[in-house]
Amino acid sequence: MFIGNGRKQRSVLRRRPQTPAEKSISYSSVKYILRNPRLCGYRACIPQELRERSGRVDPVEYLVERTDGTPVVGKWETIFTPEEWRELVNVLDSRKNTGKGRKSGTTVTKRLLTGIARCGNCGAGLVSAMYQHGTPSYEKHGYYYLCKVATGGCGKLSRSGPPVDDHVERVLLDHLRKQTRDMTSTVKEDPELEAAKAKLKQIDSDKVEARQLRADDELSLAEFAREIRRLEVKEQELKESASALFGTPIRTGSTAARVVREWDTYTVDMKRAEITRSLEAVVISRAGKGGAQRGRFRPELLEMVWK
Numbered sequence: 086m087f088i089g090n091g092r093k094q095r096s097v098l099r100r101r102p103q104t105p106a107e108k109s110i111s112y113s114s115v116k117y118i119l120r121n122p123r124l125c126g127y128r129a130c131i132p133q134e135l136r137e138r139s140g141r142v143d144p145v146e147y148l149v150e151r152t153d154g155t156p157v158v159g160k161w162e163t164i165f166t167p168e169e170w171r172e173l174v175n176v177l178d179s180r181k182n183t184g185k186g187r188k189s190g191t192t193v194t195k196r197l198l199t200g201i202a203r204c205g206n207c208g209a210g211l212v213s214a215m216y217q218h219g220t221p222s223y224e225k226h227g228y229y230y231l232c233k234v235a236t237g238g239c240g241k242l243s244r245s246g247p248p249v250d251d252h253v254e255r256v257l258l259d260h261l262r263k264q265t266r267d268m269t270s271t272v273k274e275d276p277e278l279e280a281a282k283a284k285l286k287q288i289d290s291d292k293v294e295a296r297q298l299r300a301d302d303e304l305s306l307a308e309f310a311r312e313i314r315r316l317e318v319k320e321q322e323l324k325e326s327a328s329a330l331f332g333t334p335i336r337t338g339s340t341a342a343r344v345v346r347e348w349d350t351y352t353v354d355m356k357r358a359e360i361t362r363s364l365e366a367v368v369i370s371r372a373g374k375g376g377a378q379r380g381r382f383r384p385e386l387l388e389m390v391w392k
Protein backbone atom coordinates (compact mmCIF):
# COMPACT_ATOMS: atom_id res chain seq x y z
CA MET A 86 0.00 0.00 0.00
CA PHE A 87 1.45 3.31 -0.95
CA ILE A 88 1.36 6.40 1.14
CA GLY A 89 -0.11 9.21 -0.81
CA ASN A 90 -1.09 8.60 -4.36
CA GLY A 91 1.38 10.37 -6.56
CA ARG A 92 -0.42 13.67 -6.57
CA LYS A 93 0.72 16.88 -5.04
CA GLN A 94 2.30 17.02 -1.62
CA ARG A 95 -0.78 18.13 0.28
CA SER A 96 -2.61 14.98 -0.68
CA VAL A 97 -0.81 13.39 2.25
CA LEU A 98 -2.96 15.59 4.44
CA ARG A 99 -6.07 15.58 2.31
CA ARG A 100 -6.42 11.91 1.70
CA ARG A 101 -6.99 10.72 5.24
CA PRO A 102 -9.12 13.26 7.02
CA GLN A 103 -8.36 11.96 10.50
CA THR A 104 -8.62 15.40 12.05
CA PRO A 105 -12.05 17.09 11.83
CA ALA A 106 -11.97 20.50 10.19
CA GLU A 107 -12.73 22.43 13.36
CA LYS A 108 -9.95 20.79 15.34
CA SER A 109 -6.28 21.52 15.10
CA ILE A 110 -4.14 18.68 13.89
CA SER A 111 -2.52 16.62 16.62
CA TYR A 112 1.14 16.81 17.44
CA SER A 113 1.62 13.13 16.67
CA SER A 114 -0.06 13.51 13.28
CA VAL A 115 2.29 16.32 12.35
CA LYS A 116 5.25 14.23 13.36
CA TYR A 117 3.91 11.32 11.35
CA ILE A 118 3.46 13.48 8.26
CA LEU A 119 6.95 14.92 8.61
CA ARG A 120 8.33 11.40 8.61
CA ASN A 121 6.79 10.67 5.25
CA PRO A 122 9.61 10.04 2.73
CA ARG A 123 7.37 11.47 -0.01
CA LEU A 124 8.27 14.91 1.27
CA CYS A 125 11.71 14.53 -0.29
CA GLY A 126 10.63 12.49 -3.30
CA TYR A 127 11.27 9.04 -1.92
CA ARG A 128 8.58 6.40 -2.06
CA ALA A 129 7.53 4.34 0.90
CA CYS A 130 5.67 1.08 0.66
CA ILE A 131 4.13 -0.43 3.75
CA PRO A 132 2.79 -3.96 3.27
CA GLN A 133 -0.99 -4.04 3.52
CA GLU A 134 -1.02 -6.81 6.15
CA LEU A 135 1.34 -4.87 8.37
CA ARG A 136 -0.69 -1.73 8.05
CA GLU A 137 -3.88 -3.57 8.93
CA ARG A 138 -2.24 -5.21 11.91
CA SER A 139 -0.32 -2.28 13.29
CA GLY A 140 -2.14 0.86 12.18
CA ARG A 141 0.35 3.69 11.92
CA VAL A 142 3.64 2.27 10.76
CA ASP A 143 6.75 4.42 10.52
CA PRO A 144 7.21 4.99 6.75
CA VAL A 145 10.90 5.77 7.29
CA GLU A 146 11.48 2.04 7.66
CA TYR A 147 9.83 1.18 4.36
CA LEU A 148 11.55 3.08 1.59
CA VAL A 149 11.07 1.54 -1.81
CA GLU A 150 14.37 0.75 -3.40
CA ARG A 151 15.67 -0.22 -6.75
CA THR A 152 17.40 -3.55 -6.90
CA ASP A 153 20.76 -1.76 -6.59
CA GLY A 154 19.73 -0.32 -3.24
CA THR A 155 19.16 3.26 -4.32
CA PRO A 156 15.80 4.76 -3.34
CA VAL A 157 13.08 5.00 -5.95
CA VAL A 158 12.44 8.69 -6.53
CA GLY A 159 9.05 10.00 -7.59
CA LYS A 160 8.39 12.82 -10.00
CA TRP A 161 6.25 15.00 -7.79
CA GLU A 162 7.07 18.37 -6.31
CA THR A 163 9.09 18.00 -3.13
CA ILE A 164 9.56 20.34 -0.19
CA PHE A 165 12.81 18.84 1.11
CA THR A 166 15.98 17.45 -0.37
CA PRO A 167 16.66 13.88 0.82
CA GLU A 168 19.46 15.25 3.04
CA GLU A 169 17.13 17.78 4.65
CA TRP A 170 14.48 15.17 5.22
CA ARG A 171 16.98 12.74 6.73
CA GLU A 172 18.16 15.51 9.05
CA LEU A 173 14.59 16.21 10.08
CA VAL A 174 13.96 12.55 10.87
CA ASN A 175 17.18 12.50 12.89
CA VAL A 176 15.99 15.44 14.96
CA LEU A 177 12.59 13.84 15.52
CA ASP A 178 14.26 10.58 16.55
CA SER A 179 16.67 12.29 18.89
CA ARG A 180 13.78 13.98 20.68
CA LYS A 181 12.04 10.73 21.40
CA ASN A 182 14.21 9.89 24.36
CA THR A 183 14.96 13.24 25.88
CA GLY A 184 13.42 16.32 27.34
CA LYS A 185 9.75 16.69 28.08
CA GLY A 186 7.62 13.68 28.65
CA ARG A 187 10.42 11.89 30.37
CA LYS A 188 9.86 11.11 34.02
CA SER A 189 12.35 12.90 36.22
CA GLY A 190 14.82 10.65 37.97
CA THR A 191 14.77 7.91 35.37
CA THR A 192 17.88 6.91 33.47
CA VAL A 193 16.22 6.18 30.17
CA THR A 194 18.86 7.66 27.88
CA LYS A 195 19.16 4.78 25.50
CA ARG A 196 22.63 3.79 24.50
CA LEU A 197 23.26 1.75 21.42
CA LEU A 198 23.04 -1.59 23.23
CA THR A 199 20.79 -0.87 26.20
CA GLY A 200 18.65 -3.98 26.62
CA ILE A 201 20.27 -5.61 23.58
CA ALA A 202 23.45 -6.39 25.50
CA ARG A 203 22.83 -9.07 28.10
CA CYS A 204 24.65 -10.23 31.18
CA GLY A 205 26.53 -13.48 30.54
CA ASN A 206 26.12 -14.34 34.18
CA CYS A 207 22.36 -13.99 34.70
CA GLY A 208 20.96 -13.13 31.25
CA ALA A 209 19.41 -9.82 32.27
CA GLY A 210 19.36 -6.93 29.79
CA LEU A 211 22.05 -4.39 30.59
CA VAL A 212 21.38 -0.74 31.33
CA SER A 213 23.84 2.12 30.99
CA ALA A 214 25.24 4.69 33.38
CA MET A 215 27.80 7.48 33.32
CA TYR A 216 31.13 7.05 35.05
CA GLN A 217 31.71 9.54 37.79
CA HIS A 218 32.83 12.94 36.55
CA GLY A 219 36.53 13.57 36.82
CA THR A 220 37.59 9.93 36.93
CA PRO A 221 39.94 8.50 34.27
CA SER A 222 37.15 6.14 33.15
CA TYR A 223 34.86 9.10 32.64
CA GLU A 224 37.48 10.90 30.60
CA LYS A 225 38.18 7.84 28.49
CA HIS A 226 34.78 6.24 28.00
CA GLY A 227 32.05 8.41 29.46
CA TYR A 228 29.53 5.65 30.01
CA TYR A 229 29.35 1.98 30.76
CA TYR A 230 26.90 -0.88 30.65
CA LEU A 231 25.97 -2.71 33.79
CA CYS A 232 23.84 -5.53 35.07
CA LYS A 233 21.68 -3.93 37.72
CA VAL A 234 19.99 -5.60 40.67
CA ALA A 235 17.25 -2.96 40.61
CA THR A 236 16.21 -4.02 37.11
CA GLY A 237 16.24 -7.72 37.90
CA GLY A 238 19.89 -8.56 37.26
CA CYS A 239 22.64 -10.10 39.35
CA GLY A 240 24.64 -6.88 39.61
CA LYS A 241 27.91 -8.64 38.90
CA LEU A 242 28.86 -7.34 35.48
CA SER A 243 29.85 -4.02 34.03
CA ARG A 244 31.74 -3.00 30.92
CA SER A 245 32.90 0.29 29.38
CA GLY A 246 30.38 1.32 26.74
CA PRO A 247 32.10 2.77 23.66
CA PRO A 248 34.47 -0.15 22.90
CA VAL A 249 31.53 -2.58 23.05
CA ASP A 250 29.40 -0.34 20.83
CA ASP A 251 32.22 0.08 18.31
CA HIS A 252 32.85 -3.64 18.17
CA VAL A 253 29.20 -4.55 17.65
CA GLU A 254 28.80 -1.88 14.96
CA ARG A 255 31.86 -3.18 13.14
CA VAL A 256 30.72 -6.80 13.26
CA LEU A 257 27.20 -5.91 12.16
CA LEU A 258 28.41 -3.82 9.22
CA ASP A 259 30.75 -6.63 8.14
CA HIS A 260 27.79 -8.97 8.29
CA LEU A 261 25.66 -6.63 6.17
CA ARG A 262 28.48 -6.09 3.66
CA LYS A 263 28.70 -9.84 3.26
CA GLN A 264 24.95 -10.00 2.62
CA THR A 265 25.39 -7.35 -0.05
CA ARG A 266 28.22 -9.28 -1.70
CA ASP A 267 26.33 -12.59 -1.58
CA MET A 268 23.39 -10.89 -3.20
CA THR A 269 25.52 -9.36 -5.94
CA SER A 270 27.20 -12.65 -6.81
CA THR A 271 23.86 -14.48 -6.93
CA VAL A 272 22.55 -11.82 -9.25
CA LYS A 273 25.43 -12.12 -11.67
CA GLU A 274 25.13 -15.87 -11.90
CA ASP A 275 21.45 -16.19 -12.36
CA PRO A 276 19.56 -15.13 -15.47
CA GLU A 277 16.26 -16.14 -13.88
CA LEU A 278 16.72 -13.69 -11.04
CA GLU A 279 17.85 -11.05 -13.52
CA ALA A 280 14.62 -11.56 -15.42
CA ALA A 281 12.58 -11.27 -12.22
CA LYS A 282 14.36 -8.05 -11.37
CA ALA A 283 13.72 -6.62 -14.81
CA LYS A 284 10.02 -7.42 -14.41
CA LEU A 285 9.96 -5.77 -11.00
CA LYS A 286 11.53 -2.68 -12.51
CA GLN A 287 8.86 -2.68 -15.17
CA ILE A 288 6.18 -2.89 -12.48
CA ASP A 289 7.75 0.11 -10.77
CA SER A 290 7.50 2.20 -13.89
CA ASP A 291 3.97 0.92 -14.59
CA LYS A 292 3.01 2.20 -11.18
CA VAL A 293 4.57 5.56 -11.89
CA GLU A 294 2.63 5.71 -15.11
CA ALA A 295 -0.64 4.74 -13.43
CA ARG A 296 -0.13 7.46 -10.86
CA GLN A 297 0.55 9.99 -13.57
CA LEU A 298 -2.60 8.99 -15.43
CA ARG A 299 -4.56 9.29 -12.22
CA ALA A 300 -3.04 12.70 -11.51
CA ASP A 301 -4.07 13.80 -14.99
CA ASP A 302 -7.57 12.44 -14.32
CA GLU A 303 -7.30 9.95 -17.14
CA LEU A 304 -8.00 7.08 -14.80
CA SER A 305 -10.97 6.97 -12.47
CA LEU A 306 -10.20 6.25 -8.86
CA ALA A 307 -11.65 2.75 -9.28
CA GLU A 308 -9.56 2.05 -12.37
CA PHE A 309 -6.50 3.41 -10.66
CA ALA A 310 -7.06 1.28 -7.55
CA ARG A 311 -7.63 -1.81 -9.68
CA GLU A 312 -4.48 -1.20 -11.67
CA ILE A 313 -2.31 -0.60 -8.62
CA ARG A 314 -3.77 -3.66 -6.96
CA ARG A 315 -3.03 -5.73 -10.05
CA LEU A 316 0.57 -4.52 -10.14
CA GLU A 317 1.02 -5.17 -6.44
CA VAL A 318 -0.25 -8.73 -6.76
CA LYS A 319 2.14 -9.31 -9.65
CA GLU A 320 4.98 -7.75 -7.70
CA GLN A 321 4.25 -9.92 -4.68
CA GLU A 322 4.20 -13.07 -6.80
CA LEU A 323 7.50 -12.20 -8.41
CA LYS A 324 9.13 -11.49 -5.09
CA GLU A 325 7.83 -14.69 -3.59
CA SER A 326 9.00 -16.87 -6.44
CA ALA A 327 12.39 -15.14 -6.41
CA SER A 328 12.68 -15.70 -2.66
CA ALA A 329 11.69 -19.34 -3.03
CA LEU A 330 14.27 -19.85 -5.76
CA PHE A 331 17.14 -18.21 -4.01
CA GLY A 332 16.37 -18.62 -0.37
CA THR A 333 16.72 -14.95 0.45
CA PRO A 334 14.20 -12.17 0.05
CA ILE A 335 14.96 -10.14 -3.02
CA ARG A 336 15.40 -6.95 -1.01
CA THR A 337 17.95 -8.31 1.43
CA GLY A 338 21.04 -7.34 -0.50
CA SER A 339 19.87 -3.88 -1.41
CA THR A 340 18.58 -3.08 2.06
CA ALA A 341 21.86 -4.19 3.57
CA ALA A 342 23.72 -2.01 1.07
CA ARG A 343 21.65 1.00 2.03
CA VAL A 344 22.18 0.44 5.74
CA VAL A 345 25.94 0.18 5.27
CA ARG A 346 26.02 3.28 3.10
CA GLU A 347 23.94 5.43 5.43
CA TRP A 348 25.04 4.03 8.78
CA ASP A 349 26.99 7.12 9.81
CA THR A 350 23.95 9.31 9.33
CA TYR A 351 21.76 7.07 11.50
CA THR A 352 20.57 8.10 14.93
CA VAL A 353 20.96 5.80 17.92
CA ASP A 354 17.33 4.74 17.52
CA MET A 355 17.77 3.86 13.87
CA LYS A 356 20.94 1.93 14.63
CA ARG A 357 19.19 0.06 17.43
CA ALA A 358 16.35 -0.90 15.10
CA GLU A 359 18.85 -2.19 12.56
CA ILE A 360 20.83 -4.12 15.17
CA THR A 361 17.73 -5.86 16.51
CA ARG A 362 16.81 -6.84 12.96
CA SER A 363 19.95 -8.98 12.75
CA LEU A 364 20.84 -9.73 16.34
CA GLU A 365 18.88 -11.42 19.08
CA ALA A 366 21.32 -10.24 21.72
CA VAL A 367 24.92 -9.49 22.51
CA VAL A 368 25.94 -11.55 25.52
CA ILE A 369 28.77 -10.08 27.57
CA SER A 370 30.73 -12.45 29.77
CA ARG A 371 32.60 -11.60 32.93
CA ALA A 372 36.33 -11.39 32.57
CA GLY A 373 37.00 -14.16 35.08
CA LYS A 374 39.96 -14.55 37.37
CA GLY A 375 42.93 -12.40 36.48
CA GLY A 376 41.29 -11.43 33.21
CA ALA A 377 40.10 -8.02 34.21
CA GLN A 378 42.98 -5.97 32.90
CA ARG A 379 41.82 -2.43 33.12
CA GLY A 380 41.58 -0.56 29.90
CA ARG A 381 41.97 -3.50 27.57
CA PHE A 382 38.99 -4.41 25.45
CA ARG A 383 38.46 -8.14 24.98
CA PRO A 384 36.14 -8.92 22.06
CA GLU A 385 36.23 -12.64 22.90
CA LEU A 386 34.06 -11.85 25.90
CA LEU A 387 31.27 -10.70 23.60
CA GLU A 388 29.03 -13.20 21.93
CA MET A 389 26.77 -12.15 19.08
CA VAL A 390 23.53 -14.07 19.02
CA TRP A 391 22.31 -13.79 15.41
CA LYS A 392 18.69 -14.13 14.49
Ligand SMILES: [Zn+2]
Binds near residue numbers: 204205206233242
Ligand atom coordinates in the same frame (compact mmCIF):
# COMPACT_ATOMS: atom_id res chain seq x y z
ZN1 LIG B 1 23.79 -10.29 35.63
